Amino acid sequence: MKKETLLNAVLIALFVGVALAAWIMDEPYLITLATKAAIFAIAGVGLNFALGFGGLVSFGHAVFFGLGGYAMGILAFHAQTYTPILEWPFAINGTRSMPVIWGVAIVVSAVVAVGIGALSLRTNGVYFIMITLAFAQMFYYFAISWPTYGGEDGLSIYVRNEFPGLNTMDPIQYFAICFTLLLLVLFCVHRAAHSSFGLMLRAARQNEERVQAVGHTPFRLYLTAFVISGAITGLAGALFADLNRFVSPTLLSWHTSGEIMIFVILGGVGRVFGPVAGAALFILLEYVLGGLSEFWQIYLGAILLGVVLFARGGLYGLIAGREVAHD
Amino acid sequence: MSLILLAEQTLNGLQFGVMLFLMAAGLTLIFGVMGLINLAHGSLYMVGAFAAAGMAAATGSFMLALIASLVAAAIAGVLIELTVIRRLYDRDHLDQVLATFALILIFSEGTRWVFGSFPLFLDKPAFLSGTVTLPFNVEYSVYRLSLIVVGILVAIGLFWMIAKTRIGIRIRAGENDREMIGALGVDISRLYTMVFALGAALAGLAGALIGAIQSVQVGMGEPVLILAFVVIVIGGIGSIKGALIGAILVGLTDTLGRFLLPQAFALILEPSQATSVGSSLASMSIYILMAGILLFRPKGLLGGA
Numbered sequence: 001m002k003k004e005t006l007l008n009a010v011l012i013a014l015f016v017g018v019a020l021a022a023w024i025m026d027e028p029y030l031i032t033l034a035t036k037a038a039i040f041a042i043a044g045v046g047l048n049f050a051l052g053f054g055g056l057v058s059f060g061h062a063v064f065f066g067l068g069g070y071a072m073g074i075l076a077f078h079a080q081t082y083t084p085i086l087e088w089p090f091a092i093n094g095t096r097s098m099p100v101i102w103g104v105a106i107v108v109s110a111v112v113a114v115g116i117g118a119l120s121l122r123t124n125g126v127y128f129i130m131i132t133l134a135f136a137q138m139f140y141y142f143a144i145s146w147p148t149y150g151g152e153d154g155l156s157i158y159v160r161n162e163f164p165g166l167n168t169m170d171p172i173q174y175f176a177i178c179f180t181l182l183l184l185v186l187f188c189v190h191r192a193a194h195s196s197f198g199l200m201l202r203a204a205r206q207n208e209e210r211v212q213a214v215g216h217t218p219f220r221l222y223l224t225a226f227v228i229s230g231a232i233t234g235l236a237g238a239l240f241a242d243l244n245r246f247v248s249p250t251l252l253s254w255h256t257s258g259e260i261m262i263f264v265i266l267g268g269v270g271r272v273f274g275p276v277a278g279a280a281l282f283i284l285l286e287y288v289l290g291g292l293s294e295f296w297q298i299y300l301g302a303i304l305l306g307v308v309l310f311a312r313g314g315l316y317g318l319i320a321g322r323e324v325a326h327d
Numbered sequence: 328m329s330l331i332l333l334a335e336q337t338l339n340g341l342q343f344g345v346m347l348f349l350m351a352a353g354l355t356l357i358f359g360v361m362g363l364i365n366l367a368h369g370s371l372y373m374v375g376a377f378a379a380a381g382m383a384a385a386t387g388s389f390m391l392a393l394i395a396s397l398v399a400a401a402i403a404g405v406l407i408e409l410t411v412i413r414r415l416y417d418r419d420h421l422d423q424v425l426a427t428f429a430l431i432l433i434f435s436e437g438t439r440w441v442f443g444s445f446p447l448f449l450d451k452p453a454f455l456s457g458t459v460t461l462p463f464n465v466e467y468s469v470y471r472l473s474l475i476v477v478g479i480l481v482a483i484g485l486f487w488m489i490a491k492t493r494i495g496i497r498i499r500a501g502e503n504d505r506e507m508i509g510a511l512g513v514d515i516s517r518l519y520t521m522v523f524a525l526g527a528a529l530a531g532l533a534g535a536l537i538g539a540i541q542s543v544q545v546g547m548g549e550p551v552l553i554l555a556f557v558v559i560v561i562g563g564i565g566s567i568k569g570a571l572i573g574a575i576l577v578g579l580t581d582t583l584g585r586f587l588l589p590q591a592f593a594l595i596l597e598p599s600q601a602t603s604v605g606s607s608l609a610s611m612s613i614y615i616l617m618a619g620i621l622l623f624r625p626k627g628l629l630g631g632a
Binding site: 119123126129134135142145261297300301308 | 358364411414420421422424425426428429430431432433435436437439440549553556557559560564603606607610611614615617618621622625626627
């Protein structure tokens with residue numbers, strides 16, 4: 001068994017172990033932390049699909065995280081106030097069903113990702129980073145200045161949404177939902193990364209001309225990757241909103257984009273499980289350093305700086321070796 | 328809508344534009360010469376503002392405060408260039424974004440640690456307060472007018488420096504071919520440190536100047552930083568002339584958008600709706616402008632290859 005596979009297994013066991021131990025010791029806060037880590041991991045896995053496999057450095061993934069969040073917020077808000085979202089030309093009502101909310105979050109994020117991707121992919125390099133950032137800012141300022149859904153104050157949802165057969169207000173059950181979705185996403189991403197599409201995508205990252213020469217269109221590969229990436233991050237946003245029962249424009253701020261990027265980098269770019277390790281490490285740092293000092297972000301900054309400067313490849317790079325397998 | 332109000336808003340837009348230019352010029356120089364995306368540029372802006380506020384509180388002199396902002400930002404710039412930034416020149420943009428994002432975290436939290444979370448205030452100097460009457464009976468704040476003048480002077484100085492002086496020639500040569508000027512005996516790493524310090528000082532100056540009309544607080548640099556990125560992307564990264572055009576364009580679009588859009592919508596919608604639609608659209612206007620420009624010129628207005 002390769003080191004990387006072993007590390008993946010350890011990571012999964014760690015998640016389950018921490019959550020179960022916290023459940024047995026009756027520590028709901030720890031379960032919530034594990035849930036948060038699982039949700040951040042989903043967001044990171046989403047970004048990694050564009051960033052790691054496609055080499056698309058998107059600095060605007062907060063858009064999708066926020067859209068997922070607002071999809072949950074808006075649907076649940078209308079269900080909570082018994083008002084329709086749309087009366088004309090056809091009636092749309094709010095919903096409190098998680099699966100429906102996830103579906104909406106994924107579809108909305110994917111549709112927006114098509115738009116943003118199609119425009120942004122006309123550029124590359126720094127321009128791509130900046131234009132994705134600009135799109136995220138556009139949505140951020142829109143959310144702040146649009147008063148219907150709380151504007152700057154955000155939207156509170158009183159009760160967590162429903163999942164058939166489960167009590168979602170019970171921390172361990174909500175953890176189970178999020179963790180299962182994480183595993184599902186990991187499985188799909190693993191399959192996609194090893195499909196002919198995934199191979200072509202990685203080839204395009206390494207050498208666009210060659211991919212073009214064998215008859216593929218890099219633009220289409222990139223756009224597909226960007227859309228899949230956005231959809232996954234959107235799902236994470238919906239889960240995160242449900243975890244907090246609160247959405248606000250902060251979800252859309254560029255700090256969120258930066259943090260999602262941190263999950264990817266801390267864990268290891270371009271490895272399917274990398275962001276899972278990164279998100280877990282981020283939550284751990286937040287918990288440990290946050291307990292030490294109010295100004296824990298100084299230390300986070302220093303650690304991040306250290307990782308970028310000296311430990312390229314992140315946690316996975318350190319433990320499993322820098323080489324990404326050529327299988 | 329009176330024309331006088333429109334003139335005043337246009338001047339505000341121009342003032343905003345030239346201040347953005349101070350930020351954007353440094354960013355675009357640093358990118359053009361060293362190929363580096365520096366997210367921490369907003370932190371240097373903040374450092375300048377805090378240094379100015381601290382100096383003004385200690386001495387009461389606005390001029391000393393401005394000098395303090397220049398010096399402090401340049402020193403902070405040199406420090407991070409020597410310790411961190413220098414290692415990033417050969418890295419890809421992703422590493423640069425992350426490392427400078429980490430610097431933002433350190434700067435912001437560090438400043439909060441030292442100065443606390445409450446905003447500081449920097450007063451306008453007495454001789455620049457009050458208003459002046461411009462032609463056509465336009466009343467305008469003397470301070471804002473002097474910001475426009477300072478911005479234009481800095482722009483002229485910068486263009487002169489780039490075009491005529493030895494260091495300007497080296498900067499342009501560094502943009503074109505860094506190996507070649509290294510081979511010709513120019514100390515590249517000193518040139519890089521100097522360019523970085525220059526950009527930092529400009530950002531610090533902008534922070535101090537703006538700090539006198541807004542409050543000086545942690546995180547003040549970030550909105551400006553993102554706007555400055557929009558500016559250099561619109562203008563074409565690496566082009567100072569592009570940064571100037573982009574800055575004025577963004578300043579005017581933002582200010583006039585906020586002023587005109589709600590009024591424009593008031594013609595077709597009810598007042599309350601018009602205000603909310605107009606102001607939401609106005610806050611997005613510069614990003615729409617940027618997306619529009621990139622659609623037709625993916626490398627910005629004056630961006631080369």
